[in-house]
Amino acid sequence: MPPELIFRPRNCKMKTCEAMPDDNAKIEDDAETPGGPKFLPPLEFSSVVILLYFPALVQLGLVEDPATGERHESLGLAKRNIDLLDLLKDRTKGNLEAEEQKFLDGIIDQLKLAYLKKADIVKM
Secondary structure, eight states, X not given: OOOOOOOXXXXXXXXXXXXXXXXXXXXXXXXXXXXXXXXXXXXXXHHHHHHHHHHHHHHTTSSOOTTTSOOOOOHHHHHXXXXXXXXXXXXXXXXXXXXXXXXXHHHHHHHHHHHHHHTTSSOO
């Protein structure tokens, strides 16, 4: 049976929110993955960003694909993930903490520079 999902607003003041487990608490599950215990990322904005960031790194050929153990490039897919991160930045404008905004800006800048290098648009 999958774990129960818990949704809690950031600044919840209701009694029911106080009784909910901490976002970073380890969730116990009877089934373990072959590689060991399951990893659950924290419920933070950065976890959403990483879902687009890591595949972009793989598609740019900067890290090995975890599924194959090989490096390959797919600049079209990398550009798509970079564009999605830009869209996320636009849609969350004014709603992020300063640290979250800095993290997102840094990720996007890093990926854009890597893309420009790989596409031979910028020589460095």
